[in-house]
Amino acid sequence: MIRYHAAWVLPIAEPAIRNGWIAVDRGRIAAYGSPGPAGPRGSADGAQEVDLGDVVVLPGLCNAHTHLELSYLRDEVPPASQFVTWIRGVMAARRSRPDPSGPEILEAIEDALEESAACGTAIVGDISNTLVSFEPLTRSPLAAVVFYELIRFNAPDPNAVVDQAQQQIDALAPTARVRASLAAHAPYSVAPLVLRAIRQAIDRRPFLPCSVHLSESAEEVEFIRSGGGPWRVLLEEIGSWDPRWVPPGGSPVDFLADSGFLDNRVLAVHGVQMTDADLQKLAARGATLVTCPRSNGHTGAGAPPIADFYASGVRVAIGTDSLASAPDLNVFAEMATMRALAPRVPAASLLESATIEGARALGFDADYGTIEPGKVARLLAVTLPSSNIDVEEYLVGGIEPEQITWIEDN
């Protein structure tokens, strides 16, 4: 057993502890606390005592939404003022490299995994259209759900599309830390019957989450309401338009709620365009909203209403989105952007979103997300400029990889 002492311990499930300690036994948290009058030091349990100094120890973070397979597009897709313009940029960049498992793509995934760990991430929700990230993840220290994402607006046989995807998932060998599930890309890019088939497939796997990009852009809202706008133009242009499709009207959240798609196993990603009524609906169904504010700024989706998210009572998790739309995979940097957009949301709420909320949404909360006895000791030590600070506020101000070490590396 090793007992780590630090200027601060942030269990997440309770406020930060000054001069705290954590006992780790065979990779699991055995106990934690404040020193008390005599302190645990020198007690008779034979534990090795390690003083980490002026650091705060907290659980490894959860990046609840990223696309590791797009890591090779870092700095390749210029920022746009309109979302559909940005999508066109991604499509052009992907077309220029037709082999989805080419060496450049695999190398970029390996680099992205290293970068994620260096930024303090313990868990990822990874979106993949090819499943190429699954095997590298199983070799990494990260826990993950790989979402096999389907994009199919015009699908003559929706059940066959989903059955085939499910067979590919079933052929993978999940590990204790890495699992695969299904995701729908978005309500504007997946046919209603494919959405239904995905939902049915998810219902047959009761412990796995599902993901969907939802209410990301104004173009999506317009398309679902009226069937028109720049998204319709793009679908026609690429030959994916289905003339039998009838616009559902209402909001994208209304559409997915009415389709029976939204429940507490769904990660609804972005929500930039959600109204208060949408957020209430999402909260009532227990879905988790995953916000990726830096990506939203880059893609032209706009600034997410962070304060409204928290005021609505919906569960909020945090993602970086892919390196095609974010400068790095640092969840601390997303928190800093959220802090700038919503100065009144408590720092503790942002930190819960970056840890336990993401872990819960992905089904890893029994092992990750808080410092509690029995959980995995996948814990970060972040160096502090002084021990005499508001440590939660400091953490949401932006932390660089140079400040981060994993405590088992000490």
Ligand SMILES: [Zn+2]
């Ligand atoms: Zn995404």
